[in-house]
Amino acid sequence: MSETKKKLLGDPLASNYHLVASANTMETGSLRFMNEKHRNLHGMGWFVTCLFIVGETAGGGLIALPSALSNAGIFSGLLIVAVVAAACMYTGMQLSDNWAILQQRWPEYREHCRKPYPAMGNRSLGPGFGKFVSFCLDLTCFGTACVFLLLAAKNIESFLIAWGGVEIGFCQILIYVSICVLPVTMLKSPKDFWWAVMLAMVTTTIAVSLIIYGSIEDYPTCSRHISYPEFSMEKTFMSFGTVVFAYGGHGAFPTIQHDMREPYKFGKACTLAFVLICVMYLPVSLTGYFTYGGSLMDTIIPSLQNANLQMAVNCLITLHVILALTIMFNPINQSFEELMKVPHDFCWQRVAARTFVMACVVFAAESVPNFGPLLDLVGGSTITLMALIFPCVFNLCLCAGKEKYKGEEASKDEEPVSLSDILEYTPKKKLLINLLVLLMAVIGGCAATFSAVDTMMNLEFHPPCYAAWFTGHLPNSQTAHLDNHGKFACCGEHRNISRFGLDYCLNPFEQIGAASHG
Template sequence: MKDKNQSNPQEGYSLVSNSANTMETVECGTKFRNLKGMGWIVTCLFIVGETAGGGLIAMPAAMVSTGLIGGIFVIMLGAAMCAYTGNLLSENWTILQQRWPEYRNHCRKPYPAMGLRALGPRFMTVVSSCLNVTQFGTAVVFLLLAAKNLESFLQSFGGVQIGFCYLVLFVAMFMLPFTMLKSPKDFWWAVIGAMVTTTIAVTLIIRGAISDGSQCLRHVNYAEVVPSKFFMCFGTVMFAYGGHGAFPTIQHDMRKPYHFKRSVYMAFFIIFLMYLPVSVIGYIVYGDSLRDSVIPSLQEMYIQQAVNALITMHVILALTIVFNPLNQELEDVLNVPQDFGWKRFVARSAMMAAVVVVAETIPNFGVLLDLVGGSTITLMALVFPVIFNFYTTAGSTKYNGIVATKDEKPLSFMEAVHYTPKHKLAIYAIIMAFAIIGGGTASLSALGQMVNSQFSQPCYAGLWTTKPVEETILGNATELLTYSHHGKVNCCGMFKNISRFGDTEYCLDPSISVGGGSHG
């Protein structure tokens, strides 16, 4: 007699229950549902909250190397390609759930699992390594950005002087309890909050830039677009759009995972509508006076610090998602139980401690993240989704979508080509070419900046010095800033000395920043 809990894609409906995970799935034909999962609209908000925010403040500066038309083109192309590869990931995970029943319940490593089914265990290891580097690097920079923004806010409005190193520890301790949550459906409130803060920040940035336009537009200067530098913004764009590492985890928690396509296309359309006006208006008003982030260029201090606070809130909330795949990877290596217990607490605390150590040791992590944006994030957002989809969809076609056998091996390259439609092969080729050229150029540019940059001393070295050092971790350089009670701004104009206050004492020294692209 057949077990009533066994699934078979050739039957109509059957209930699969896992008491350990308290997750229930329903099978309908060959499509599977999580009875307690999220709807596609909530999932869309998850993607927006997880992806948008950090990259928002860097996108206007990224246009300096591309010009207005080129910048619009790159932002549109980046959104279209990342939305398409997000849909490819959706197709991949749907196929995995159809053909490998073990993925119908809780899965700790859904993204690497795609690599396993596409090309085998060795490729899964490569995918896991890229995912870990990407998530870890993003967590470090988000932690630095949150700490520095908090420091700036306290100095500007409260006159509170707290060392940057202490604030890194404070943000980490504040975030630690939230990183203990199991999966995205457990912290939906954080992602919704991240999306709301980003939306308000977009409105304020546009308002602040338009207000500054009355003074800055008369003196604005636009840098000459050099073809060799056109792809310098690629790392920034990929970091701004490249949240793909968490997509399978989010999709797995949907009520109808096969509806992730709706979520991802709607989400990237919303993100595009956020990025484009901020980038265009910011670039038109400030021109090549933009340095690393648009926030310091906003000359109305209340608007500047409101955006500062909102982006900080977004970063803190987004860290909850960024840590999740990283923590689950570590727990899988250490064989930590999926239910909450002291082992999870120790493992996730250790991961947070590792991020803090790197953040305190390399406070100007921006150049390294630009390297990650052009390399591992490009792999995660463009290259891997194409490779996954190329092999998994071809395999599904070859075997007619039936449940895979234990001895089934990945298809060869020529087999995958045979079972893949020609128009899809053409799209794959375009995305791969763009990823290789853009990612390679951005990575080499970041490496060059790393070689030519002088890294600052470890952050914790300042704990034993008598002279406080204020460091702003934004973009490819470390800016040394001293805030008055009015605050300081990146003034506009060709010589970066035009202030709406009519006094250059409010302007940051133009020689402080070491140019180049930026990240979020």
């Protein structure tokens, strides 16, 4: 073995990044490895990465899943949940393979990369498609950040009314939340704020336990009066969007993988993460479905008829989405900084760029009337692309290219693979699975998007928060009444069943707008 090769393979202190090669595959005069595995000595381990995925993915969609299951029906709902979960785990593993191939064949991706997901599109289908992927990623993270900000603000508003009799209004709270989150978004990459996502995972785990306990506590009363909505294809497709939103954290996966000590072990971390997420999601969905049925609103939290427990869940989920926002903002920030040519080191340009991005997200959130249909819209459109469609397409292209060129380092003039290359170099079983995932994603995603848009168009109009500057009237969402303190979204067909009597039920007619998602 040559001295150069010994140094590269045996001296990990020479650089933060090094390669692990499988055999004598180095060509004379070049640093080419056929089966190289890239390592980042200061990165995260695979188990920490697994917890990172759970903390980043599970949370916001969790509390909407019981409503999605109720809207779709138990059989079709469980089928959607099972199929989407399996598909998202499969595509998460494909993203792992994609990034490993990029680091193997294109050396520039072994150092810090601001836009790893668009880089996959660039190397799979050309620079033009890479720009399209970048746009979709930014739109996905932007929409998810809006949903999380709205959810956090409305939960904090409910908490303040219930426990302090304070009516600030979620429009103002949105701004306060964004100010609190902004300093953390200044950190460079996921490995710098691992503690935030870890804490988010802990809060979600506790929230899951409390939701299940509260649902079981309400079951004897509510199950006797339970009713379910009539089957509707529109609601079923909207449920698809909700489920994809709950499982589709893929936009941030390449960024997380890039910060791993051994990026090629991301598939292992991803598999365990999705098993843990399913363990969280299924009990909450089933207990919510069999306890509250069609009385569920956008989320399960208002249906819990234990005021202390309801507020505890409110706080935990709010803390989760605030912490998860730190990683949701990272891809948008990195993309915008790349566009504005902001230096990689901390500087005033980074502060200005990321403050501007936060302001844009806040403005969009202040303009949205309901987060339920918005969640379905984001889940059915851009998240479906990022979580199901792009990983399959990129994997087919990158794996075919790797086989075609025998894993060698890519040349500068290498063209993207053709359809005939994909058919020639892809195993038939893998090709069939990918095509089935793509077919499901295209049909379900398009239907969910159209259904969400139709629902948003038919909702009662709620003026944006900033309309008050011109009209002097607060939006309907800010006119919460103090006499709702201690009240619940009661169960039963008419939403009038409570363990404590009718006086503890919110006005059913006031719930219709919030439950329009259902």
